[in-house]
Amino acid sequence: MFDTDFRTFILKLHEYFACHCDNNYTPLMGVLVVFTKTRLPLGEFFSIIWYTYKKLKINSNMENQKEDQLHKIRHTLAHILAWVIQEQDPKVQLAIGPTIDNGFYYDMLLSSALSSEELPKIEAKMKELIKGKHSMTGQEVDYAEAKKLFGDSPFKLEMIEELHRNGEKMTAYTVGKFTDLCRGGHVENTSEIDASAFKLDKLAGAYWRGSEKNPMLTRIYGLAFSSKDELDKYLTMLEEAKKRDHRKLGRELDLLVFSDLVGPGMPLFTPKGNIVREAIITFSRELNNELGFGEVHTPNINKAELFKISGHYDKYKEDMLSVVSQYAKDEMFLKPMNCPQHTQIYASNPRSYRDLPIRFSDFAVLYRDERPGELSGLTRLRSFSQDDGHDFCREDQIESEISNILEAIKKALATYKISYWMRLSLKDPNNKEKYLGSDEVWNRAEPILRKLLVDHKIEHKEAIGEAAFYGPKIDIMAVDAIGREWQISTIQLDFNMPGRFGLEYTDSDGTKKTPVMIHRALIGSPDRFMGILIEHYAGAFPTWLSPVQVVILPISEKHLEYSEEVYRKLKTAGVRVELNRDNDTLGKKIRAAKMTKVPYILIIGDKEIEASKVGVESRERGQMGAQGLEEFTKNIEAEIKDRK
């Protein structure tokens, strides 16, 4: 979305140049550097900028209009859906029918259950109504009229009361024989809707106003676009996403499995899958070392007391798995997080202001008793680990500690070639019971993170209500190859927990002070991140992450001996290599190798043996001809070392 004036545009450009030049440049210097690099006359340079601005602005206006019309189409479709339902089920209590990214939905309380087999029939009726070229008109209604028109539905009634209380205007829109309470934003006539460009999608239950305490309504989802072409494009995109699904690829590439006997949400990593998982952990471990985190090892079971002090017991008891001892009377739990344990390592010694920051990292497996409907592949698990770390520091050290962690996260995500944006997650001031600690403490913590983001010139969005219960956080949202977003890294500023555990250090003036605790994860959970990576790369891992980096294919059995020699040499060099000894045609072996998305295939036949070479085919660069084994080894070793 581009709606900005020229001045903001120039300021944004400044920011862009500053971000993309070496750090030491001010924005203005950034512009100048780019200007000198282009070697254009000054006037021309700025006229290009002006032209670009105009063009963006015009495109943006056109986009806006198009989006506006699409929104109207979707919104109208929601009403038409409700119309059809109301004719079928006159006792239905309608709630709301807004638009969403790919279409619309309508929430309602039906008098009898609806099966998804009914959807095509409802869809057909909607199409008929659309073809009836009904016009849609609205008129303002007063409180009494609104109650008379829509009072049958307790949900509409609730909204009417609310609108009335806030002194807002109410409008009733009518399409054909159906009238609905609505703010507006519809097409003027249903002839504007392409009946082939929408499709009723699915049924789901949804709580009224999104609260578990309210009754569950039936939600009917519909996909809607401005043309059939765009609907088809969207459906194709879904197909593509399905092909990348980490659950499907995880099985096909022999990376991980689930077993009914082991249980849901508890993945079993195969040797190949574990290579990827360990590669992720090793990289995080390296970054942790650079940041000065000392890795600790901690048990999986803890006394309840620990979590009572940390506050997790009160807040998350329902989501922890309890463990019973035959001997000890203590209530115990499998640990759902590491932070409380790390406080106990801190507390094991008196600490001086000179010792700080004290940093612990941990890759322990964590267990959370997620509700069955919440589990999903690798993205939501009952057993998982985190590349977790806790940084105990003085207040004057917060900024530099977080800056360093931010740099490490940037480095990690650049290596994985994942784009991302940052979210400043704040508490919800209207929901104070969700959080620990006083307003004063939160008012101190939140601006620190905001300032850091601004100082680092990091574009970010603020999100009210997304904070952890003990403090605000910076969350890193990864955007994968097909545009989906995932929350991965996190940096959380906690002024609460150290005090609850009575942690302290002796300051330079001899007084006891409470340290600050920074909770952080570089890529979040290695398990979950692996799922994201599988989808991001569509299973084609870069060489350093590939479970198998090279497959050797002898053309026939008589080339096996030389192939074994190549295999041994590569293996000795630390390359993950496989030799296909199967008695198949070359075509079949190549197909089999390509299906595993291996980065390199080496073909060995008479020609190669004669020349003492190997025939190289790269997944990315295609056939590369014959190379000496040493040359090939040297190149792939470098790729692995540089994490390419």
Add this chain to the structure above:
RNA sequence: GCCAAUGUAGCUCAGGCAGUAGAGCAUCUCCAUGGUAAGGAGAAGGUCAUCAGUGCAAAUCUGAUCAUUGGCUCCA
């Protein structure tokens, strides 16, 4: 936990309005010794998710349970 859909061979899927199941790939054996995405022939492989009910008879109908998928809620 709630709403909806799904569960047939290792994998991908047919079939089935009741009369105990099929294909392709993978696996194994034999033949073919192959030059950049499937050479040929044969064999083996299934309590049709689990448990219960109704039938002379259940993979098929009914119910419950489990698991998976898509939503809602939750996510330290």
